[in-house]
Amino acid sequence: MNLDDYRLTGNRKIDLGEIPTTEGKTDENEKIRDEVIPPLVDRLQLLHQKLNAEEKHGILVVLQALDAAGKDESISYIFSNLNAQGLKVTTFGKPTEVEQKHDYLWRMMPALPARGEIGILNRSHYEEVIAPRVHDNVLLDGDYPAGVDEESIWPMRYKQIKNYEKYLHDNNIHVVKFFFHMSKDEQKRRLVERMKDPDKQHEFSFSDVEEREYWDKYQEVFEDMLNETSTEYSPWYVLPADDEWHTRRLVNEAMIDLMEKLDPKFPEMTGEDKKKLEEYIEKLENE
Template identity: 40%
Template sequence: MPRKEILDALSRYTDPFRVTDGKGFRLKDFDPGDTLGLKMDKEEAVELLQRGSEWLAMEQDILYAQDSWSLLLVFQAMDAAGKDGTIKHVMSRVNPQGCDVFSFKQPSSEELAHDFLWRYSRKVPRRGHIGIFNRSYYEEVLVVRVHQALLSAQKIPPTLIGKKVWDERLDDIDRFEEYLSRQGVIILKFYLNLSYKEQKKRFMDRLDKPNKNWKFSASDVRERRYWNDYMQAYEAAIRGTATPAAPWFVVPADNKWFTRLVVAAAIVETLEKLDLAYPKVTSEQKKDLAAAREELKAES
């Protein structure tokens, strides 16, 4: 398939959910149950995702060999939206040697002693690598915004915490991402858009099935009480940081097969647009290769 046709095919799954300008963004304009009218059985979805994962693995191999660009994938979502499963299935064929996954939990005392971006900036992927943030620095304008008592643990001088602290943090994140993009870090941010109704269904499934009990925590239900506060925080975060250089994808998450399809398409499309190529061998390297060939052929 010609390259333009490939990109056109991928854009069908990505364009409806890509946000590159946050002005006027409203979360309610995006349907968590959207599948673009597609209907697939489980086998069809698995096969299509497998093809996408194989394609991604091929692109990653060139990215690693070229050793110039790097790719940062940021995943944010409410509990039970399927972040772990999406990462697992979409990245299943990727070479672990060139991919690092970081899941940011409650900050340590050392991390709290630094600025709020410190622990995340240390994990930005090196050139040629893919870095995955399973939750990220956006937690600093999401969970910390919803539970503002957490802000006091960050030891920030009280005079620096005013009414505009959240706008200031979003500005800081925006500039941080702009800086990274100028250094060759490609940033894709995925908000897995789960509905309130579907989250309850998945929580009940975890409670009803013994082999899924381990996934459930009482804190999940406590956080669900703040659903509207989180939706407002997510809307503000996307509105304040969606740019062409670091777009958000508001991915429907009520149907897991479609979530994974959109995420895979967005990643493959982005790498394909870089027009990656394996490094060219210089004339000196060709001479070395020829000499090595002759030496090996001369062995008894």
């Protein structure tokens, strides 16, 4: 796969309506699941082990989409295979009363990975430039700096988010972002499937259907978000989410691509530690 076909780095503007939600890969689901993804997961596991052992770089993964687009499944089928000691998952919901008393990026701090970890955000700080715009929510008075109104606050927040992600990148926390681009028809099919299947009804929320009324507004806001916050150091990947297993393959490949560029290595013992190790090996072998 040519990841450049899906990666946005800010060098071009996109029209989200012209980007396909499917590449006709649904018929290949079983082959991708059984033959393509397992070796990719094996490669990702090894790279994660090295990343975790080296403790030089951290990776923050942003998963953003509408309901039923496949975020949870990506976590289940891909990231759950990684070493739990070097993995953390955070799901952002509606800000709590305490969170509303702080700046909108404040609640990001506990979710950030340490060097050596992969942190996964199921929804993220990007909710703060999505939900308020879609629903025309009035932000709190404290959210508006002097001279900023309900229109100018969004370009300001885009700039702040890019600066924040650059700050993380400069401190060896690398942000990679996945947008699950799903069609309205496919979302309907998946929601109906959940609603009719007793074993999946726990995954359904009535708000999932209610939010469909804002579909066009969401697409407009998503497009703006993708165009305004894609950078070379923190790219967005726009995934054809109608093709479930193909999308999971792309997430795997994008993660592998980033980690291979970071080139983590298992630490090697040197000096006195290496000498002591050799002594202890000899000691145990001679018992």
